[in-house]
Amino acid sequence: MQLMSREAFAGRANETFDVSLGESSLPMTLVEVQALTPHAFPGMSRAPFSLVFRSGSPVVLPQKTYRLTNATMGPVDLFLVPVGRDVQGILYQAVFN
Template identity: 45%
Template sequence: MQLLRLDQFAAHLNETFMVEIENVRSPFVLVEARPIQHHPVQGLVRSPFSLLFRHEAAVVFPQRIYTMSNNAMGEFGIFLVPIARDKDGFIYQALFN
């Protein structure tokens, strides 16, 4: 299992990540990558962080693990949760803790 970190994603803000949805690759744009406040814990492997992605589909996709890829980062599984809708589509969040 690949250990993903905030700095890996922050370098790709506003880039497209392709997500596999029912055998179709669909573009999600990384619109936010930020740390989550936390109390230091001994042995913590990485600091917690949050990612927000925008998808311009008119339908919302359910929360679940999706296969995601980016040219620079390769392919990985990510748990996405729909959290909001705006004029441009739906916003999905991934939390890492």
């Protein structure tokens, strides 16, 4: 299993990720890739970061691990948490620390 990094997602901002929902999928757009303040400790293997995705669907998905597929990156499994709503849709965040 490869450790995910902020750099791997930085070039994917504004790209679509399809969230697998069993027999169907839901497109989400990666709208933010943000570095978080590191709290260094021995053995730390990556700098913390977060990703924010936006879904245009009015349906709020529950927080859980989803398989997202991007045309460039392929499939990735991410734990998504709904964190807000704006005029364009529902926002979901994945945090890596």
